Amino acid sequence: MNIGSQKIFSHLVPTVGLLGFIALWQFAAGFYPPVQLPGPLDVLRALRELMTDGVLFSHISISLYRFFSAYLLAVSIAIPLGLFLGSYTTARRAMDPLLQVLRPISPIAWFPLAVLWFGIGNAPAIFIIFLSAFFPMLLATIDAVRQIPAIYLKVAANFGAGKTMVFLRVVIPAAFPGIMVGLHIAVGTAWIHLVAGEMLGAQSGLGYLIVDARNFLRTDWILAGMLVVGLLGLAIYRAMRQLEDLLKRRWGGV
């Protein structure tokens, strides 16, 4: 096989896989009423329907707003805290039991409290997304700082670099690739919990769209909503990876 046809082949395989799944879905849908399992064409129709009156876009934009504000809030707290806890062993030891207990609690479990504290609206959803992004970021940042090769700090101490310089010019850049891993993981968990958060406490957004469609037995809308969640999540994840590659190249292939 030459390189050209190899390339075509490598694109063909996933396409065939996807088409095969859609065909199977269409076939299976033939055995059920559309309320139970709408076919792919029904879902496409539902998608167009949702798009024409602008409902879909308003749900998407409110979801993206919640996602990014929660994510940025998590970044702005988890990373400084992680840098601090990674640098100071005593502080980390003091915080460790609390983190170990909080970490396994699903962000969803916080939902009743979130509603009690923040009511219904953007806040509880943002809070849930924030929690789901916060822990992966925090733990990755702590690890990244702790795994900085000792030689980097030895060299800095040898040249007489002050504390601030060591922190800004050695610790942060050396931990950066590890922090990036945490940011990457957090995108995934945050996006997953976006839908959950909106299903529970919101009156808008993609999660709400899915729950609301169930109330009206619009199974085709449910699947359309799920499809949009999947595609948007993929797009955000891909964008994140592009950004990561770019930064890695800038960082000198660490």
Added chain:
Amino acid sequence: MGQQTTSGTISLRGVAKYYRNPNGERMAALSPLDLDIAAGEFVCLVGPSGCGKTTLINLLAGFDQPSCGSITIDGKPVTKPDSERIMIFQDYGLYPWKSALGNVMFALEAKGVAKSEAKATALHYLEIVGLKDSADRYPHQLSGGMKQRVAIARALAASPLVLFMDEPFAALDAFTRLRLQDELLRIWQEKQPTVVFVTHDLDEAIYLGSKVILMAPYPGRLRKIVDIQLPRPCDRTDSVFAAYRRELFREFQLVHEEAMDYAI
């Protein structure tokens, strides 16, 4: 760039380093030793693994504290690392997120030199090691030999009185190593820092050192100090070189045999 002062006298009195093994017994990584290194001298520490040469150089550089005894440089006790004495490591210790220039500038900026001045000075030192054209390249774009040259340029930029080198050329191929040995000698002759150079290569030690200190293991100790009276750079095929080589190899063999006895 300023003439270097010719101090950098190192003096050790009763210096030892102990550690506890897993059974809680006190073991000597380095048994008590006295040693004087004159300013501007090039001293090579050689010996098999376990002889405490890395322990010793870490103590000298202030990265570690002796269990007893005193280390002074120009009469001042060594308690912590200092930019007057720079360590060069086998694995370079370059910052991968900084270019060659940025790495050298770090040494200057750590001293509070302004950025524009630091840049000019850093370029000067990169030129000394023959890497001015690679100033903008990142460590991952450089060969091992080039990386070690950047590390040397960075060390020189701090204008140290003493250079500690912990097997700096051990990871390099033979030809690069020979070339860097010559470059190091040239730089040493020009800047006249005191150099303490750890190696396990006897030829390298004789070629570079005005004094070769042979160390022995279990416990780590000084075994023999040989003054090498050769012009620098010297001819590696010279008969005097061969004589030193013979002398040191014979001693090295004895050390090895004793170490083997100990291991058995």
